Amino acid sequence: MDPFDVLGVDPDADDAEISRAYRQRVKETHPDQGGSREAFMQLQQAYAAVREGKVELNEDGSIADSTDEADAAARSEPQGPPPGTSRMEYLDYDVLADYGWEIDDDDLFEAASNADLGPGEYGRLLVDHDETLLEAAERCGFAWPYACRGGACANCAVLLREGEVEMANSHVLPEGMVEEGIRLSCLCRPRSDELQVVYNVKHLPGLDELRLPSQQF
Numbered sequence: 001m002d003p004f005d006v007l008g009v010d011p012d013a014d015d016a017e018i019s020r021a022y023r024q025r026v027k028e029t030h031p032d033q034g035g036s037r038e039a040f041m042q043l044q045q046a047y048a049a050v051r052e053g054k055v056e057l058n059e060d061g062s063i064a065d066s067t068d069e070a071d072a073a074a075r076s077e078p079q080g081p082p083p084g085t086s087r088m089e090y091l092d093y094d095v096l097a098d099y100g101w102e103i104d105d106d107d108l109f110e111a112a113s114n115a116d117l118g119p120g121e122y123g124r125l126l127v128d129h130d131e132t133l134l135e136a137a138e139r140c141g142f143a144w145p146y147a148c149r150g151g152a153c154a155n156c157a158v159l160l161r162e163g164e165v166e167m168a169n170s171h172v173l174p175e176g177m178v179e180e181g182i183r184l185s186c187l188c189r190p191r192s193d194e195l196q197v198v199y200n201v202k203h204l205p206g207l208d209e210l211r212l213p214s215q216q217f
């Protein structure tokens with residue numbers, strides 16, 4: 001295995017290029033993103049070998065056999081989300097009524113994971129720490145509701161069931177709603193490894209009145 005090939009960089013790439021390439025490849029290979037465990041583990045091995053300077057070149061310039069440390073890295077299972085990302089488990093509010101679930105059911109996400117829901121309704125995805133929940137969903141091909149993308153309309157509201165996010169200032173949500181876990185996905189960036197989010201909650205009592213027609217934006 002040539003670790004530089006796995007990362008998609010030249011052998012003389014600098015740290016910034018390697019780090020960028022790694023983060024991009026993580027998105028492509030992580031099992032939560034539709035990749036395979038094998039591809040993800042091979043990427044971890046390649047990244048560890050390159051970052052720790054364990055890549056040795058043969059006299060002809062080819063890559064020498066991998067080291068014991070790199071092999072150990074390859075055998076390890078992916079644990080938490082990759083560095084710089086959070087894992088978000090999401091559920092579409094629209095499906096709750098179909099299954100007789102309530103938004104505050106303790107086992108809501110467990111029930112959702114055992115139900116036959118499509119990837120647009122329930123699943124997991126990785127969110128970069130510097131992108132919003134809405135941007136991450138869209139990057140993964142999902143059409144979550146929004147209108148203004150700037151904290152003025154509440155169309156993008158989600159209920160944060162678990163985890164921490166940082167939300168830029170918004171005067172739309174009353175304090176009581178924020179205390180109940182309502183957040184605006186266009187303004188929130190993840191701050192914990194794991195998140196549980198019910199999205200599409202714009203029709204919850206109280207939020208319906210805050211929404212503004214999307215034609216205004």
Ligand code: FES
Nearest residue numbers: 147149151156186
């Ligand atoms: S899209 Fe309007 S507040 Fe988020």
